[in-house]
Amino acid sequence: AQSVTQLDSHVSVSEGTPVLLRCNYSSSYSPSLFWYVQHPNKGLQLLLKYTSAATLVKGINGFEAEFKKSETSFHLTKPSAHMSDAAEYFCVVSDLGAAGNKLTFGGGTRVLVKP
């Protein structure tokens, strides 16, 4: 069975400072991993995905994430936060090879950006 743990339910940063959102996963197979962002009262938008190619993945809006198999982690970072980054972020795992592409979501991290 697959599972995802987002280690921080809330993160508060100042505009222009780095952002780190932590995610650990467990998976029986070779996983695909995703980060999605949800702005208030909106649907979910894909930020980036890892599917067994390069371990450092670059996404939209300056975000990137590094897949570390030894640590079963897929942390999301951005060098400099912008006010528009205030949103909720979800780490998601999908097992390659499992019957069906069931996405398992972490509990989410709400990001607050202070001026």
Added chain:
Amino acid sequence: NAGVTQTPKFRILKIGQSMTLQCTQDMNHNYMYWYRQDPGMGLKLIYYSVGAGITDKGEVPNGYNVSRSTTEDFPLRLELAAPSQTSVYFCASSAGGGFMSTEAFFGQGTRLTVV
């Protein structure tokens, strides 16, 4: 680009009433999903489908039913609404599964309140 379209956007139901949440996608995706999102929580999988005529239960299927008569449509049925079904519902679709895991595309959500 329509993508994944959900209707209605908002709905208030009385306890015991029934309703169908509609979902359609125009990307010819085989995989479709229904998730619910409770306040402060991640998304929980209700049902999913790997193709027309094939559906299966997710984590939280009780109180819901689905059908998949066409590739495009994946309606979710609530037969006897209960306050515990107050939530935001998201429909999603993806092209691949198993060894072809790909990202999911989400609708804008349906906010359902049961009173």
